[in-house]
Amino acid sequence: MLADVSVTGQGGLSRSVTRGLLDQATPGLRWAVAVVLLGVSGLFGGLDSVPDPQPETLTAGTPVYGGPWEVTVEGAVVQRVLGKLRLEKETNRWLVLTATVRITAHESSILPSDLLTLDGVTGLTSPTPADAALDRDKSRLRLLQPNMPERVLFIWEQSGDAPVPSSITVSVKQRTYREDSLSSAWYWMDSDTGGDVTPAGIVTVPVRADLAAPSASPSPSAGSTPSPGPRPTASPKTAGRTPSAGPTP
Structure with a gap:
């Protein structure tokens, strides 16, 4: 019924309404519905494109x-x-x-x-x-x-x-x-x-x-030689002795 067909504020039928009416019609009646819609749209100024509302x-x-x-x-x-x-x-x-x-x-x-x-x-x-x-x-x-x-x-x-x-x-x-x-x-x-x-x-x-740059480990200054650290010294009591092989099973 035409009373159920909404029109746009600009005087034309909404494309979404038109598509919905065509989808609801049986395949054999779609051509007839399309002809009726074209005639009705001519009375209201044609098919106007209504933009979908944008979400907030x-x-x-x-x-x-x-x-x-x-x-x-x-x-x-x-x-x-x-x-x-x-x-x-x-x-x-x-x-x-x-x-x-x-x-x-x-x-x-x-x-x-x-x-x-x-x-x-x-x-x-x-x-x-x-x-x-x-x-x-x-x-x-x-x-x-x-x-x-x-x-x-x-x-x-x-x-x-x-x-x-x-x-x-x-x-x-x-x-x-x-x-x-x-x-x-x-x-x-x-x-x-x-x-x-x-x-x-x-x-x-x-x-x-x-965006902080990744921290790099400090490197020794140019020309400096790292200290080798203290060296272990042999005990006077064990110097020159052969270590024991341990207990025999």
Whole structure:
């Protein structure tokens, strides 16, 4: 019914409403529904594109629900040394983002590489993390189990020529549970919008800088000869004597 069809504030039918009506129609009736919608849209000024509302910017420690996962971004730090990881260039640095991730889906999940994207940071060698590890034992992140929150270290490499950010904006990816158009099976997938996907949430966190150079052990001054230290001297009573072979079994 036309009374159930919403129109945009600019006088046109919403594309999301149009897509929903087409999806609900049976295959045999989709062409008829499309013709009716085109006629109705002509009365209201055509199909207008309505941008999806952007999520508000949250503070660190606020959980963000993204469909099959819940992400709580906690903080970030920039440092030069990070365990056994090696930088592409010695002058570069690591940017480490700490977040607690809880799988809310019923099955175990491998997090997508673009789960978190950063804004306000220049000089990243890659938009996706160079590595990710569990905070509790620093082992590489692999499979996460449902309802078992884990603190995860998401690690990017940043050029040493780029400025150290004082804060960063983190966008959390979202997925929707929908039917696959090819297999008709239901999966957690990217939303089928045909354009930019709205993030589940945006979090701004301050960045702590820990860029102290690693301390080097002191070396002897040039030209100085280290003292050899005292030498053991033989006792007068044992000098020239052959040591005993010990008790015979």
